[in-house]
Amino acid sequence: MTDDTATAGAKKRPPREAEADSLPAAGDMASLAAGLRSLAGSGRHGRAFSFLRSLAASPPRVILLEGGSAKERADFALYWGMALNCEAPLSDGEDGAEPCLACPVCLKFLARLHRDLFFLDGTAGSITIDEVRAVRATLGEAARESKYRVVILSEAQSLTEAAANAMLKSLEEALPATVFVLTAPQRERLLPTLVSRSWVLTLAWPDPLVAKEDGADPETARGWAATAAKFLATGSGLFDRTGARGGVDAAGALALILVCQRAMAQVFSGMTGEGIAPGASPEADLARFFASLPENRLAIAGAVLAEGQESVTAQVNPALVADWVMTRLYLLRPKGRS
Incomplete structure (x- = not known):
């Protein structure tokens, strides 16, 4: 946990619903989709993706993603939002529907521009109470464009103590069609009260002894x-x-x-x-x-x-x-x- 006062002077964009007025260039979107498709089909994470899809029919209110790398955790969180809201799922077998990564909903989630997506990025600094309050202000409303509103706290260990306590209240006050995703390297980095309210999925850890990871052979x-x-x-x-x-x-x-x-x-x-x-x-x-x-x-x-x-x-x-x-x-x- 961090201290709100430590970032009081930081110029950080306030969290708000993503604006879907424009998407990145087609080539950039194709690259994002290809990267996520490759991750979902990888030997390291294929089973975790399949298990995540199996939850979509009756999604938990809060999912905590630990393990993996920071980017992989963020990609998993976005994939979860797509699995819940995709307009043209590719399959609906025992492991749930696989998002197409090509429909307007999936593309907006990929670009973090969907109106029912909140993405609070802890990699950019502390997640403050003001950011959490800005999210809470809309949680009493129904989703605007999709079935589920998705709130992602990427690297939630960056929540200040005040913000973490405010988030606990948000979990209790949100409408049923709102789901939350917390990501963190390990669950121990978060308040126990946040972890106790979460369905925890542990991703495969980076393996520097088998393949090149983060520049280390x-x-x-x-x-x-x-x-x-x-x-x-x-x-x-x-x-x-x-x-x-x-x-x-x-x-x-x-x-x-x-x-x-x-x-x-x-x-x-x-x-x-x-x-x-x-x-x-x-x-x-x-x-x-x-x-x-x-x-x-x-x-x-x-x-x-x-x-x-x-x-x-x-x-x-x-x-x-x-x-x-x-x-x-x-x-x-x-x-x-x-």
Whole structure:
């Protein structure tokens, strides 16, 4: 959570219903549709998309999307709005209707220009109480053009405390044909009262060890996994690497964070590295480290990793970010751990 006073002077466009007067160029729209279609059909996320579509017949009031990357979470949220409102769905099987990504409704959602779509973008800074109030002012009205009004809080961990509390009231006051989507790296980044009201869908985490993610090739990712595992076990080996000239760039810092996030995701899935000899696999060693943390410290670790990721994206010195993230994680170790 952030503080409203921290962004009081920021010039940020107030949230409002999207205007559908004009769409981007046809080529740009085709590119957006192709990207989302590729994501929906990918091996990483195909099952999650299918499961999301299966909910469309009786949609939950609030869905929380965690995992994946920030862009993937935003794309999932928009896809959900299209699945609920598409005018020409492609199929309606056991896993629900698949939006066409070509009708006027889908195109307006893709461009974030639909009149029944509110998109509050937390990647642009804190989501303030004034923005939430602007949304609440219309939630007592029926949707204007589609079956459902869709309110997306992209990167909802950027909600200020006052805005988060106002959003709780919005969830209770909105008409039945209004659905909310919260996105966040991990559910632990949000108020427990928001999470408790949400249907949570965990997306596949970025896997830097298999494919290129955020500019980090697999070899680089494996090297950082080994560095992270050694540092968390012994407190050594990291600073020699980050302190060397050119020792870590933005892609390397992101790879370091991603291998740790993946290890956390494995723990959440019950894969704790047990049965693999210590030192035989850095990834298993990382999973064992996170599995050793009590629940409250695991939540702190998730927040540390997400803040580190945001800091690299904001172009903070990658070496400083890497040192800060790993030091914070090391200090979370249970007492007596060798």
